Amino acid sequence: MVSVEELDLAVRRARAIQDLLSRPLIDRRQPSFETIATSERWLKDWFFRTCGWVLVVDYRHGMARLRKVTGTADTTSPLRSLRQAGKPFTKRQYVVFCLVTAALGEHGRSRVSLQDIAVAVADLSVRAAVTPYNDLERKDRQAMVDVLLHLTKLGIATELDRSGRDYGSDRGSNVLYQIDERRLAQLLVAPVPPARCADWRQMMVEERHRPHDLEGPSRLATAAAKQRLMRRLLDRPVCYPADLGPDEAAVMRGGVAEIRQWLGEAGLDLEVRADAWMVVHRRAAAQRTLRDGSNVANAALLLLDTIIQLDVEWISATQLSSAVDELLAKYSWWAKSLRKDTQRMAAITALLVAFDLIRPEAGGWAIMPAAWRWKASVAPESFPAALQTAEPAALIQEDLFTVEPM
Structure with missing residues (x-):
């Protein structure tokens, strides 16, 4: 018989999994952080076993980072402006986001002003052969503000002092930021580290197990297919068999029990239908319903x-x-x-x-x-x-x- 304490722990772990899925970089202010810290080994094993994902927990600095790798492009959950009523990021805003984080990585000091960031971003944009960042352009300054607001929300940048008005409307304004280098270092997640790549596209190529051997599907290949299917189910609540590769489709035909168990540990239900698998959470989790x-x-x-x-x-x-x-x-x-x-x-x-x-x-x-x-x-x-x-x-x-x- 399962004790009340074990049931309570299972519920708290499921809630922690859902929090990490919806917000992969969290800090100690989140209610589930204590559970993440105390169940660190169990959660690390769960994510690696079910999805092949790495969970990094830094209890001393109050940070937990789920390093999610999907292997596919997902355009359904864009970054949204915290300044413009949730308007999705444009391509230019994403470019500025990459330039800002790269500039902070090169800066090497824990404190930096917004004006210094703007200078570094302008220099990096030229070196990266993209449209140069121009602080005379209001849209570029507003893009910078949107990026820094997101970095502040993630705990990567903390505002210490401010002079002038909003930088988006006044290019002479300035803000002094404290940069959390540990969080910044954990921001980029890719199957292949940048240091091993000659081109950014190589970062997106995930090494896969050989799908078949002479005696049929190997155990490693089957495990990898289950992980890919699990990633798909956790990222998107509906999964159609026609969208899957042959290995994942084979798992759908024969791996229902294990997938259902894994989802149950995350506090989610699996509905198996002839036309689709659907993952639902009937009690909460707005991102899942x-x-x-x-x-x-x-x-x-x-x-x-x-x-x-x-x-x-x-x-x-x-x-x-x-x-x-x-x-x-x-x-x-x-x-x-x-x-x-x-x-x-x-x-x-x-x-x-x-x-x-x-x-x-x-x-x-x-x-x-x-x-x-x-x-x-x-x-x-x-x-x-x-x-x-x-x-x-x-x-x-x-x-x-x-x-x-x-």
Whole structure:
């Protein structure tokens, strides 16, 4: 029989795994950091055994870094501006991000001013043969601010002193930063270290086990296939067999029990269906479910319900936009902020793409099989009394919907 203490430890470890998956670089301010530190050996073994990932824990400096390597490009979770209401990073902002972190790595001192960073970034941009950084350009300065805000959030840069106004609007402004070199050193994660590469593309080439030997699939190859499948399931909650290679597909046919056990240790459930595997967390973890109560998520769920009723496999972008407008018209007293948002369609479709429920295809959207899993139910009796009349007397909170899987 499992004791209460063992159950509690399993729950805390599962929560720590989920925190590390959603935020791979965390510090002691996170509630799960104590569990990460006390269960360091168990967590390191779990990540390496299930995904081939390395977990670095520095208890003295209050840092834990999960070195995730996916082997595939993922455009569904971009960096988002902390200054511009979550607007995704542009290519230029990513370039500035790389230049800033490289400049901090070359700096060699624990304290550096923003003006010194700007000079170093301008020099590095010329050496790297990219569009030169120009502090006379407002967009470049704003990109610098966005990058430094992210580095501050990660604990890599800490503001010590400030003079002038915001650097994005005033190039004469300055900020003194304390740089955490340990966190900075752990920021870059790649299958191959830069020192071993003649070109940056070589950093992305992950060494793989030989898939077959003379007697069939080797044990190492099977283990590697399980790790790749596990990475896929942890990064994206829906996995379609058609998207997998032959080795991973073989694991889906014969490795359900082990994969289910691993996911269970992470506090996640595996739904095995004929058309897809789906990983869900029924109790929490907004990054793993559409049921986070936001306007965008609720609109996406209602949109899925509309699509299911159409019983189609493809829908045009115009039809999808019209469906959203019809939903907002139907619930005219709900989601005022979403109705005013000119980028609402981009946000809704980005969420559905992130969960692999729709995919862009030929001027429209392909409806993926997993979309039929979700069903949004709006129970009138759950509305406040003011809204159970034909003419709502007042607006209510924007989290209205109770959502259950089909």
